[in-house]
Amino acid sequence: MRHLLNPLDLTVEETYDLIKVAEDIRENPDKYCEVAKRKILATCFYEPSTRTRLSFESAMIRLGGQVLGFSEATSSSASKGESVSDTVSVVGCYSDIIAMRHPKEGAALVASMKSAVPIINAGDGGHQHPTQTLTDLLTIHTYKKKLDNLTIGVCGDLKFGRTVHSLITALVRYPGVKFILVSPEELRIPESIREDVLQKNNIPFEEVETLEDVMPKMDILYMTRVQRERFFNEEDYIRLKDRYILDMDKMKYASDDMIVMHPLPRVNEISVEVDSDPRAVYFKQAQNGVYIRMALIMMLLGLKA
Amino acid sequence: MINISGLKDGYVIDHIKAGRCMDIYRALDLDKCTGEVAIIKNAKSGKQGKKDIIKIEGLLDINLDLLGFIDDNITVNVIKDEKIIEKKPLTLPTRISNVAKCKNPRCITCVEQELEQIFFLADIEKKVYRCLYCEEALEKGQ
Ligand SMILES: [Zn+2]
Numbered sequence: 102m103r104h105l106l107n108p109l110d111l112t113v114e115e116t117y118d119l120i121k122v123a124e125d126i127r128e129n130p131d132k133y134c135e136v137a138k139r140k141i142l143a144t145c146f147y148e149p150s151t152r153t154r155l156s157f158e159s160a161m162i163r164l165g166g167q168v169l170g171f172s173e174a175t176s177s178s179a180s181k182g183e184s185v186s187d188t189v190s191v192v193g194c195y196s197d198i199i200a201m202r203h204p205k206e207g208a209a210l211v212a213s214m215k216s217a218v219p220i221i222n223a224g225d226g227g228h229q230h231p232t233q234t235l236t237d238l239l240t241i242h243t244y245k246k247k248l249d250n251l252t253i254g255v256c257g258d259l260k261f262g263r264t265v266h267s268l269i270t271a272l273v274r275y276p277g278v279k280f281i282l283v284s285p286e287e288l289r290i291p292e293s294i295r296e297d298v299l300q301k302n303n304i305p306f307e308e309v310e311t312l313e314d315v316m317p318k319m320d321i322l323y324m325t326r327v328q329r330e331r332f333f334n335e336e337d338y339i340r341l342k343d344r345y346i347l348d349m350d351k352m353k354y355a356s357d358d359m360i361v362m363h364p365l366p367r368v369n370e371i372s373v374e375v376d377s378d379p380r381a382v383y384f385k386q387a388q389n390g391v392y393i394r395m396a397l398i399m400m401l402l403g404l405k406a
Numbered sequence: 407m408i409n410i411s412g413l414k415d416g417y418v419i420d421h422i423k424a425g426r427c428m429d430i431y432r433a434l435d436l437d438k439c440t441g442e443v444a445i446i447k448n449a450k451s452g453k454q455g456k457k458d459i460i461k462i463e464g465l466l467d468i469n470l471d472l473l474g475f476i477d478d479n480i481t482v483n484v485i486k487d488e489k490i491i492e493k494k495p496l497t498l499p500t501r502i503s504n505v506a507k508c509k510n511p512r513c514i515t516c517v518e519q520e521l522e523q524i525f526f527l528a529d530i531e532k533k534v535y536r537c538l539y540c541e542e543a544l545e546k547g548q
Contacts, residue, residue, distance in 0.1 A: 151520065184518055185514070185518065186518075203514070204512075205512060205514040205516070205517055205540075206510065206513050206514060206539060206540035206541075206542075207513055207514040207515070207537070207538070207539025207541075208514045208539075210469070210514075211514050211518065211521060212538055220492045222548070225514075226512050226540075227512065228512075228540055228541065304418050367449070396536065
């Protein structure tokens with residue numbers, strides 16, 4: 102039984118295969134529209150995440166399958182104190198595959214330990230969210246036709262941003278990648294990523310505080326939100342928040358083929374004026390999220406077009 | 407020099423970091439041991455200055471993984487007929503179960519108490535163990 106709990110559960114080859122299938126789905130959607138006929142995906146969401154849940158449901162429906170599930174803990178047996186393991190044992194009787202979102206770290210692993218059907222981790226607290234990472238990889242591959250030999254800029258909250266940590270951890274497996282880490286001093290990348298991921302794999306990286314200077318070097322700019330609650334005082338927040346807002350003035354520093362990515366939802370870290378720039382691919386990224394989930398469901402259920 | 411009666415059959419747990427013998431005593435449940443147990447604190451040791459030693463009479467089952475986890479510098483000498491017949495060098499176990507508790511409040515083990523508490527050896531050089539569920543590093547010495 103194969104599950105997907107962590108982006109690194111998939112080898113580089115498997116990830117590449119998945120991307121290839123997702124790109125084929127995007128080109129030839131009709132070929133895949135009945136692939137998961139008579140199969141059921143259960144979305145077990147212990148905390149609301151409408152975007153992620155809809156993306157999974159859309160993926161299954163586009164494969165010709167059906168969906169059921171719950172979207173918050175209060176409406177499920179979890180509110181009566183049932184363990185994750187028991188819930189999954191029961192839901193596994195009603196479905197062929199489960200996508201699970203849970204506020205606690207490691208919940209998806211617990212689910213996978215006794216599950217009779219494949220588990221997809223749709224986010225376990227601040228720990229892992231592998232389909233987000235796969236979506237990012239597909240988007241990079243779509244626009245750059247490769248995952249190696251790229252300079253990736255990541256900007257914003259690099260300290261608490263799980264998305265960024267997972268993306269860096271997944272990308273260091275490809276040769277020739279470089280990182281430019283742009284953040285305020287307070288929100289620099291944590292030691293665990295700097296030492297155990299970047300330095301350990303001899304990945305070149307620089308840490309800077311100003312976006313404009315380094316933008317010309319980037320193939321990809323991955324933006325994240327700088328959240329108010331991460332700062333000790335309002336003054337620091339106000340001083341720093343606007344510094345990283347991406348607008349057309351800053352986009353002048355970027356090369357013509359640099360792409361701008363963002364996991365969404367954005368608040369104000371990317372000006373709306375950037376949306377119409379062809380280099381802004383964050384809404385396409387959301388679209389890719391459906392294709393990669395389709396490819397993943399097929400892989401875990403052993404389905405072929 | 408304190409005189410300790412010679413062991414016929416048993417163990418000499420040597421090179422325990424000075425001050426930690428009671429941790430080992432508790433970890434191995436030696437209070438339940440009916441045989442003779444001698445605890446030697448602050449013995450002189452060329453290598454590390456001071457060390458603790460525990461001598462246990464009787465060849466009971468000793469959880470070597472647990473000892474390795476607490477301190478892999480410890481050596482376990484097996485005594486039979488008053489002679490050392492074996493020195494068991496300790497290695498860091500790759501996985502430990504229900505020995506330590508994850509302290510991460512966001513970890514699933516915090517809400518589901520029945521789950522087995524499992525830690526795996528994540529970095530052999532730095533001797534870092536991580537929770538199997540949330541991957542938070544275990545703080546040593548708890
Ligand atoms: Zn944990």
